[in-house]
Amino acid sequence: MPDSTPTSRVVGGDVVEGRQRLVFVRNNGHYALGPLAVFADGAVRWRYESTDFEGLRAAFDDGTLTLSPPEGAPLVITGTATGTVPALESWLTPELVIGELADEVDDLNDRPDSSGRCRNALAVYAADPTPANLEIVREAYHAVPEHRRIFMLGDMDQNDVPVRILLAEEGETIPARRPDRTLTVTPENRKWALGYFRRSEAGVARDRVRRVADGPETTIPLVVGGHVYPSGWPDPAGLEVLQIDYPATVVHGGREYASVMHAYWALSTDDAGWHDRIAAASSGVDARRLGEEAPRRAAWPAARLGVMAALLRDKFERHPAIAATLLDTGDARLLYGDWASKYWSSGGANWLGRLLELVRSELAADS
Helix, strand or coil, X not given: CCCCEEEEEEXXXXXXXXXXXXEEEXXXXXXXXXXXXXXXXXXXXXXXXXXXXXXXXXXXXXXXXXXXXXXXXXXXECCCEXXXXXXXXXCCCHHHHHHHHHHHHHHHCCCCCHHHHHHHHHHHHHHCCCHHHHHHHHHHHHHCCHXXXXXXXXXXXXXXXXXHHHHCCCCCEEECCCCCCEXXXXXXXXXXXXXXXXXXXXXXXXXXXXXXXXXXXXXXEEEECCCCCCCCCCCCCCHHHHCCCCCCCEEECCEEECCHHHHHHHHCCCCHHHHHHHHCCCCHHHHHXXXXXXXXXXXXXXXXXXXXXXHHHHXXXXXXXXXXXXXXXXXCEEEECCCCCCCCCCCCCCXXXXXXXXXXXXXXXXX
C-alpha cells in the first residue's frame, strides 16, 4: 500500500488536489486512526481541523497527532473496530512525516521536491565542482527526509552512495551500498562519484529532449464550467461560452436544440413527450432538472459519452466565435466544474473537460 493516496477539496468552485496518509488523532480521551491530508495550496486537514504546516507541527508537539499512541490507550478505527492500543513503535518521526508531506505539496504543484532540489544542486556541482556548490549540495541533501535519501537518485544499484562520497572527507569511512559493509573515501572514488553525476546529467538531458520532442508533458490546469447565472449570462461572455448550458444552438438528428445541455438530456430519453418538454425548457439548468426526472433510454450509460462528443463537435463547428474561445485556452488541461455529476466534472472522471480538450485539438489540427 502506498504511503499516501490522492484526495481533493473544493475551494471557491475550484478543485484543489491533495494527498493523505494515516495518523493517530487524540480525541476526547481516545485515539482514532484517520487521514491526515495536505493540499496543493498548503492547507493541512485532519478530522474537523484545518490548518497549515506550522499548525501541523504544533499538533504533533502537543500530542494531538501521533504516530504511536501510548500502549493501552483506548483506540477507535472508525467503522472497523474499537479496543486498546497495542505496543507500537513507528520507524518514522513527526519531522520525517512533515518532510514527506512537504514533498507531496511540491509534487502537487509540479515543482521539485527535496530530492529534486538535491539532484539539481548535484547537477550544478558536477558542472562546477567548487566548495561553495558542494555546501549547497550538503544542505539540500540533509533537507531530504532521512528515510528517503537512499531513493533520491532513483538508482537501486547505488542508492545515495555517490552523494555521500562527495560529502565525505578523503580518508573517511562511510556505510557502503550493503548495510554490512563500509568504504573508505579516496581521491579515486570521489572522481568516480563526480563522473557519476556528470554522466547522469548528460543522460537526463538526452532523455528530456527525447521525451518533449512533440510538446510539453504537463500543462497548466484551467477550470471551466460550473457557473449558474439566474439573472442572465455575462455580456460579453468569456469562458462561460464553453459551458454546455450556454445558449448556443446545436443540431442532432436534424433537430435544433437551444444548448448542448438541452440536447443531451432530451436525447437521454426515448419518451417523446419528455423529449419535447426538455427541449423546450427555458434554460439549460431547467432542461437538466426535467431530464433527471425523465425515464432513461436503454443503454444510455454506454451511449452518453458518444452523444456528448457529437454535440460538442457540432457546437464548436457551428459557432466560430465560441470555437475561438476554446482555441484560446491553448494546451491547458481543462477541468470542468459540474456540481451535479462526478462523471462529467473534475471532481471525478472529468469527461467534459477531456472532451473539450479533444475537440480543441481537432479544431487546432484543422486550422
